[in-house]
Amino acid sequence: MKENKRSAFGTEPLGQLLRQQAIPASAGILVMSIYGIVDTIFVGLWVGSLGIAAITVVQPITFFIASIGMAIGVGGASIISRAFGEGNDGRAFRTFGNQVGMTLTFGILFVLIGFLFIEPVLSLFGGRGEVTGPAREYFEIVLLGVPFLAWAMMSNNVIRAEGYPRVAMMVLVVPAIVNIVLDPVFIIWLDMGIAGAAWATTLSYIASAAFSTWFFRRGGSQMSLDLKSLRPDVPILKEMFSLGSVTFARQGTISILSIILNNSLFVYGGELGLSIYGIIGRLLMFTNFPVLGITQGFIPIVGYNYGAGLMERVNRLIRLSMTSATLISFAIFAVIMIFAPYIVSVFTNDPALIEQTIPSLRKVFLATPLLAINLLGGAYFQAVGRAKPAFILSLSKQGFLLIPLILLLPLEFGIDGIWYAFPIADLGAAGITGYYFKYHRNKDGSHETDASG
Helix, strand or coil, rough: CHHHHHHHHHHCHHHHHEEEEEECCCCHHHHHHHHHHHHHHHHHHHHCCHHHHHHHHHHHHHHHHHHEEEEHHHHHHHHHHHHHHHCCHHHHHHHHHHHHHHHHHHHHHHHHHHHCCHHHHHHCCCCCCHHHHHHHHHHHHHHHHHHHHHHHHHHHHHHHHHCCCCHHHHHHHHHHHHHHHHHHHHHHHCHHHHHHHHHHHHHHHHHHHHHHHHHHHHHCCCCCHCCCCCCCCHHHHHHEEEEEEHHHHHHHHHHHHHHHHHHHHHHHHHHHHHHHHHHHHHHHHHHHHHHHHHHHHHHHHHHHHHCCCCHHHHHHHHHHHHHHHHHHHHHHHHHHHHHHHHHHEEEEEEEHHHHHHHHHHHHCCCHHHHHHHHHHHHHHHHHHHHHHHHHHHHHHHHHHHHHHHHHHHHHHHHHHHHHHHHHHHHHHHHHHHHHHHHHHHHHHHHHHHHHHC
């Protein structure tokens, strides 16, 4: 990475830096979200509600397998950002080599396990009844692309740590464009149904991996990769997995949540319940893209400044990011509450599905303005290399709150209890994050010591 790109994190105005990092990250997430929505629209209109249900079952499985790449990417990127801040290029390059080796090894291993246990895995994630057939057809094809997705997710974090947010954005944009182009070709023109949607997705993952590989080899990356850097470095691997375990545990918890959620939806709402959440789940990612983008942009900046000891900049960046993300969350909340009927009708022409999804969507989004607190709080501790608090905060919503609420509330309120579990969990997670952050500041007496233990 060029020196001016590296040092800019510690010298340029924070508002400018955050925009430079967050806007491309937001754009990438937005395009990925649009692809997810377009994919769901094509499946909903040309395959049917069972197709939406099948994707709802399979998606958390593939994302869980691919999350190993994301975990390695996030853990390694934290080390790389701090190493650049300290001026230790050799450590950054060794970290990258270890990331490459671990991503390829684990990505392929998890896919083999997925194929060996395909039936029990699908059943576990809610692939029952009429959903079983299309879910298996979709899963068998998409599973082939998961190692490529893992590589792309790892690469995305490294590229952002190098100081190339626009290239990192393209790692997300390329597969989205490929998928959007191929969906109508495979689903409509070639009449391949759910298999067409699966092949479009798999080929998009391959395209993303190919683009990131091109960047590392010929596109301007300064990352050095040789046999020496590929050799396992135990201290780096320990730190990488310690920090990456936060991401992996978060995704693992999301997968456990998906198992409980999908099965609860099937029990209390049948195939229609799965289809309702299929729409809501896509909208959750789409509508929150600006906040997720700010979080992604925040991480390398705070990591560099923390590594360089520029704690006043770290403090100001936290305040700026939290204020910006919270204001955006309020705007998202207002749009969902006002335009829910119009939004839902885009996905399906099934009257029953439309009628039940509108109020469910509004319930799920009730606490959206609080989203930024938990996301940025967890991201901060992860960026500065503190695995324990990052781990606790990353699991606070899905693990500590949402899973128990989804198990308990439907006993009294039926399927409405599932929808109300989401805002209650958001409220609780915001409270835990606020208390935890304040506790560490008061305990250590300064932000410098707060960030160390």
